[in-house]
Amino acid sequence: MSDVPAYRDPARDTDTRLKDLLGRMTVEEKLAQLGGIPASELAGTEGFDEAAADRRLAHGIGYVGRIAGTSGLTPASSARFANAVQRHLVEKTRLGIPAAVHEEALAGFCARGATQYPQAIGLAATWAPEDVREMAAAIAAEMRAVGARQALAPVLDVARDPRWGRLEETFGEDPYLVGRMGVAYVRGLQGSGLQSGVVATARHFVGHGLPEGGMNRAPVQLGPRELREVFAEPFAAAVRDANLRSVMCGSSAVDGLPPAASPEILEELLRGELGFEGLVVSDHGAVELLAGHHRVARDPGHAAMQALTAGVDVELPALSSYGEPLKALLEAGKLEMTAVDRAVRRVLRLKLELGLFEAPYVDEAAAAAVFDAPTSRTLAGRLAERSMVLLKNDGLLPLRPGCRLALLGPTADDPRLLLGDYHYPVLAEGEFRADEAAAPRAAAGADGFAPGPYFVPVATPRQALGERAEVLYHRGCGITEGDDGGLADAVAVARRADVAVICVGGRSGRLPDCTSGEYRDAADLHLTGLQSRLVAEVAAAGVPVVLVVIGGRAYSLVQEVQAVNAAVMAWLPGEEGGNALARVLFGEANPAGRLPVSLPRSAGQVPAHYLHRAGGGRSSILGDYIDQPTRPLFPFGHGLSYASFEYHDLVCPDTADVHATINVWVTVRNVSPVDGDEVVQVYVHDRVAEVARPVRKLVGFKRVTVAAGAECRLKFLVDASQLGYYDRRMRFVVDPGEVEVMVGASSRDIRLRSTVTLKGERRPMQQQQVLATQVEVVESREAQA
Numbered sequence: 001m002s003d004v005p006a007y008r009d010p011a012r013d014t015d016t017r018l019k020d021l022l023g024r025m026t027v028e029e030k031l032a033q034l035g036g037i038p039a040s041e042l043a044g045t046e047g048f049d050e051a052a053a054d055r056r057l058a059h060g061i062g063y064v065g066r067i068a069g070t071s072g073l074t075p076a077s078s079a080r081f082a083n084a085v086q087r088h089l090v091e092k093t094r095l096g097i098p099a100a101v102h103e104e105a106l107a108g109f110c111a112r113g114a115t116q117y118p119q120a121i122g123l124a125a126t127w128a129p130e131d132v133r134e135m136a137a138a139i140a141a142e143m144r145a146v147g148a149r150q151a152l153a154p155v156l157d158v159a160r161d162p163r164w165g166r167l168e169e170t171f172g173e174d175p176y177l178v179g180r181m182g183v184a185y186v187r188g189l190q191g192s193g194l195q196s197g198v199v200a201t202a203r204h205f206v207g208h209g210l211p212e213g214g215m216n217r218a219p220v221q222l223g224p225r226e227l228r229e230v231f232a233e234p235f236a237a238a239v240r241d242a243n244l245r246s247v248m249c250g251s252s253a254v255d256g257l258p259p260a261a262s263p264e265i266l267e268e269l270l271r272g273e274l275g276f277e278g279l280v281v282s283d284h285g286a287v288e289l290l291a292g293h294h295r296v297a298r299d300p301g302h303a304a305m306q307a308l309t310a311g312v313d314v315e316l317p318a319l320s321s322y323g324e325p326l327k328a329l330l331e332a333g334k335l336e337m338t339a340v341d342r343a344v345r346r347v348l349r350l351k352l353e354l355g356l357f358e359a360p361y362v363d364e365a366a367a368a369a370v371f372d373a374p375t376s377r378t379l380a381g382r383l384a385e386r387s388m389v390l391l392k393n394d395g396l397l398p399l400r401p402g403c404r405l406a407l408l409g410p411t412a413d414d415p416r417l418l419l420g421d422y423h424y425p426v427l428a429e430g431e432f433r434a435d436e437a438a439a440p441r442a443a444a445g446a447d448g449f450a451p452g453p454y455f456v457p458v459a460t461p462r463q464a465l466g467e468r469a470e471v472l473y474h475r476g477c478g479i480t481e482g483d484d485g486g487l488a489d490a491v492a493v494a495r496r497a498d499v500a501v502i503c504v505g506g507r508s509g510r511l512p513d514c515t516s517g518e519y520r521d522a523a524d525l526h527l528t529g530l531q532s533r534l535v536a537e538v539a540a541a542g543v544p545v546v547l548v549v550i551g552g553r554a555y556s557l558v559q560e561v562q563a564v565n566a567a568v569m570a571w572l573p574g575e576e577g578g579n580a581l582a583r584v585l586f587g588e589a590n591p592a593g594r595l596p597v598s599l600p601r602s603a604g605q606v607p608a609h610y611l612h613r614a615g616g617g618r619s620s621i622l623g624d625y626i627d628q629p630t631r632p633l634f635p636f637g638h639g640l641s642y643a644s645f646e647y648h649d650l651v652c653p654d655t656a657d658v659h660a661t662i663n664v665w666v667t668v669r670n671v672s673p674v675d676g677d678e679v680v681q682v683y684v685h686d687r688v689a690e691v692a693r694p695v696r697k698l699v700g701f702k703r704v705t706v707a708a709g710a711e712c713r714l715k716f717l718v719d720a721s722q723l724g725y726y727d728r729r730m731r732f733v734v735d736p737g738e739v740e741v742m743v744g745a746s747s748r749d750i751r752l753r754s755t756v757t758l759k760g761e762r763r764p765m766q767q768q769q770v771l772a773t774q775v776e777v778v779e780s781r782e783a784q785a
Contacts, residue, residue: 035319036063068111082147119420122571136188163214168552172596179237398587421517505551643676
């Protein structure tokens with residue numbers, strides 16, 4: 001008989017290994033697996049600090065947090081640090097259980113030297129899940145190279161309030177779009193199996209994107225039907241379609257229930273109704289917030305007991321309430337060990353699935369080669385290019401190469417402003433500023449643990465446009481500054497040019513001078529500072545104007561759009577953003593991004609999403625507000641192109657069974673002389689239901705490339721489960737009856753309609769059984785005369 005313990009034998013099945021390991025563990029060793037430690041607490045002046053590890057890791061640890069994300073370590077040094085942590089745990093703790101290293105990976109691996117892709121809201125604007133999956137796989141490769149095996153991404157919050165600063169981290173306002181992007185992201189991270197992938201952690205379950213007043217972590221007021229049909233749906237999609245292995249609970253109370261203390265949310269909804277079987281980790285500080293913020297717990301021990309019994313397996317970022325307070329409760333007989341064992345079992349199962357016991361170390365010398373590889377930078381450029389949304393164009397775009405171009409505005413030549421709050425340089429900026437002692441060392445580019453806002457090469461609009469035109473540059477004004485001394489000079493520069501490109505927007509991040517991002521909520525959706533004046537005064541000078549918005553907000557742009565000839569929403573486009581913008585403005589690429597959020601006319605119109613239920617979206621009886629239309633300035637799904645497309649030959653069945661798949665056929669023809677992409681969108685409306693249903697609901701989309709003068713035939717396979725809803729008794733059902741099918745270029749621009757009558761008896765089902773719409777490009781050909 002072998003002397004190797006069963007838990008160390010990879011030939012044994014997972015359950016056998018788990019049972020063996022769990023049976024060997026002391027209480028202290030079990031509790032250590034239920035939390036993490038920030039990597040900075042294991043760092044000394046010379047790197048990994050063995051003495052600190054001896055003190056802090058005596059019983060092991062579940063997670064080590066953000067080795068790369070909170071440091072200035074190069075890839076090789078980050079890998080070396082991770083190896084040192086694992087070597088200590090494997091060789092110097094009794095059971096040798098490796099840690100899982102987790103990192104942020106919202107828009108690229110949050111690490112020095114990693115590729116910085118477009119922020120999530122820009123990724124959603126591509127309407128191209130296949131590209132997002134490719135990106136997530138590249139992120140996973142960078143993470144694995146330095147020993148990181150769990151990503152705290154993607155964010156699957158449905159963003160319903162543009163005042164909320166974290167809208168930029170989301171995939172937008174629609175549960176179906178968020179779900180398809182989320183599924184692609186999870187599949188890319190986790191790969192074909194966790195031994196060759198990275199654990200995805202979907203966040204923040206649930207309702208996090210609708211805080212009161214748009215204020216971060218404010219309470220969420222949601223009924224159970226909307227909670228499930230809208231806010232839980234992207235998580236449900238990631239569970240059923242991508243085998244999502246980890247979820248982060250939110251920290252906003254939903255109808256008075258903080259998720260971290262709610263078995264109704266984590267056990268009954270997430271694990272019960274949605275069928276999730278993986279690991280639940282807390283939002284950072286969510287367990288502690290139960291006492292100090294939500295006031296549903298008396299003290300840390302009470303908070304820990306509530307969270308553990310509610311279904312939170314791991315406390316992040318540090319082992320705080322789950323440490324000594326839980327141990328005291330166990331010793332006092334106030335907490336059953338079965339609750340601890342349940343959570344520990346889930347932690348260890350994931351570590352076994354990752355293969356950490358067999359392969360805890362990485363090749364330090366090989367790490368750097370994976371970071372910001374040429375293929376990744378090319379992908380970053382393609383994603384940025386495909387994310388650009390052409391909001392308006394009177395024919396000014398595309399621009400003529402060699403023209404004299406006045407480039408104005410605060411976001412035209414600042415690489416920092418092309419990045420979002422979870423890009424490494426921005427997130428590290430806060431760490432850098434907070435540590436004055438470390439600042440000189442980080443700023444000097446030392447390969448030390450001290451964080452620094454290190455940048456990979458970032459192409460700004462000024463650099464890229466200067467390769468195609470004679471550029472006359474003037475900043476004009478700042479993001480928030482009150483000095484208008486530059487406005488007159490900017491107008492003078494514009495008068496000397498053929499065309500003016502004005503780059504406006506915000507500064508994303510967490511610090512007080514930022515205008516968007518985590519903790520940076522806004523009551524006003526207009527451009528900050530003097531940016532609106534800059535646009536108005538340059539436009540009044542008589543020069544043709546292109547407005548470029550670089551930022552993570554759904555801005556109110558009524559006056560600006562009226563004043564200019566063309567407008568482009570560029571979001572937070574990442575390291576290749578300037579090059580992508582230049583290609584779009586000069587017609588080297590044909591814009592085809594589509595809005596993943598509606599752009600409201602004003603903050604007073606919030607909420608302004610398209611997915612309102614019957615009776616919503618207008619004021620009864622006259623329709624509009626007294627001072628503005630009720631419709632948003634630009635609707636969900638909107639985006640123009642340099643090409644023109646016609647839709648025809650919509651074919652749907654007249655009838656279909658409630659258990660059937662509805663085949664929706666449509667032909668899209670490019671009737672322009674230029675090649676282009678079109679995003680074909682399919683919406684449905686249940687004409688009569690037991691409860692008020694949305695006036696239109698996205699159930700399928702496809703971005704297709706159509707050559708000039710050509711056409712393509714698409715087939716959408718819409719499963720009837722897409723029409724499921726929660727009835728009066730909160731049963732998920734598909735009803736017989738008439739369903740309107742709408743195909744168009746946006747939620748407002750519907751080109752074709754048809755009616756399908758569902759036959760049969762009411763179909764009871766579960767949300768976890770919903771099937772995503774499949775799309776086939778059946779035929780692409782030259783258009784027939």
